Amino acid sequence: MSTRSPRSVVTFPIVLRKLTVLRVSDVTPGMRRVTLGGPQLHAFEHAGLSLPALRTEGFHDHVKFFFAEEGRKPVPPRQNVSSLDWPADGRPISKDYTPVRFDPVAGEVDFDFVRHDRGIAPSWAQQAAPGQVTWIAGPKMSHSHPEGADWLLVIGDETALPAIGRRLDEMPEGTRARVFIEVGEDSHRQDLRTRAEAEVTWLVRDGVPAGRSDPSRPIPMSWRARQTHPVPSGAGTLLLCRLLEWLPDEDAIPTLTEAAAAIAADGVVVLVGQVEAADPDDIDAVLHHLRLTAAFGSGLRSVKDVTALAERAGLTVRACRDVGRDHRLWVLAPTA
Incomplete structure (x- = not known):
């Protein structure tokens, strides 16, 4: 499989900006929006340096917010x-x-910001009010929309929803996409604008904590693609998310076997799993990584390990690709 990225990249100087909270609103009961502004969004002078205006040209952009420990200033x-x-x-x-x-x-x-009662950033957003000052830095780069893709597969929970929403809004007209978004409650769904031919599926946990939803539940994706980039699709496709994070081999193999039996001879199983802690500074992510390490030895299964699991379930690894910063996507097909 080619390692050439279908997305061009443009880099920017990393600029620290002092901004002010202009507005705070709730997009849904589960998502708070903070609007920032100030002269330093534009080009400005600081300590003898001429610094450029903010640029953000892609859905995958991110900036760093700076916070302080309780009782201290950042x-x-x-x-x-x-x-x-x-x-x-x-x-x-x-x-x-x-x-x-x-x-x-x-x-x-x-x-x-996802609204919940843990974490320094959600806590800051919860108390944010107009007139407060905060610091951000970045983005340091922007990635373009993928070129040459026949269709796109987009998967994420509420923490990825800001990027997914922006991605849908910026997708060129005519882009074909399948989008799967997991949220805690039905009221957390959002109206997402797009010009693309995008089919959005909302998966509601209904009170189940994030990261604890049933990892063995297959999601049918019966949709044929004309090409094979990045995920081929036959007469039927099953999507399995986060299967390898939570299930030991003796449980993962039967689930994969059932998925193999459920697809047509020219179908595929798309397997997506987290391969490392998403945020090393997040104590929950660190504990999760330790749990993975305790279960699987290294915190993730190697390509060799997943290949062996697939073979025991009657599947062959057709493709494997790292996606995002901390996930891996596998395309498994029935063994001929």
Whole structure:
């Protein structure tokens, strides 16, 4: 399989910006939107440096928000010509978030935060009010929309919803996409704008904690693709998400075997799983990674391990690709 990326990349100088909260609103009961603004969204001078205006040109963009421990003020890094100078005595607390809307004329940029009672960033968003000051840095690069793709597969939970929403909004007209979004409650669904030929499926956990939904539940995707980029599809496709994270071999093999029996001879099973802790600074992610390590030895299964599991279930690995920063996608087909 070719390793050439179908997405072009443009890089930017990393600029630290001091911004002000302009508005706070709830997109849904599960998502809070914070709108930031200020002169430093535009080009500005600082400490003898001429720094460029904010640029964000792709759905995969992210900026760092800087936070402080309770009772302290945030200490952001210092600005260099095109990068940041991090303190030698410890990095400030930072979290990555996707700009969901940027209006350079109005001087506004929106960020969405999942509402829950844990985590320094959601806690900040919960108490954010107009007039408060915050610091962001980035984006440092933007990726273009994939070129040459016959159709796109987009998968994520509410933490990925800001990027998914922006991606759908920016998809060129005529793009074909299948989109699967998991949310905690039915009221957390959003009206997502798009010009694309996108079919969006909402998966509601109904009170089940995030990351604990049934990993063995197959999702039918009966949709034929004209080409094979990045995921081939035969007469039928089953999507299995996060199967390998939570199931030991003795449970994963029967599930894969059932999936193999459910598809046509020219069908495929698309398997998506997290392969490492998504955010090393997030204590929940670290504990999750430790649980994976305890279960599987390394915190993830190797290509060799998954190939062996697939073979025991009557499947052959047709393709394997790392997607995003912490997930892996497998395409499994019935053994001839």
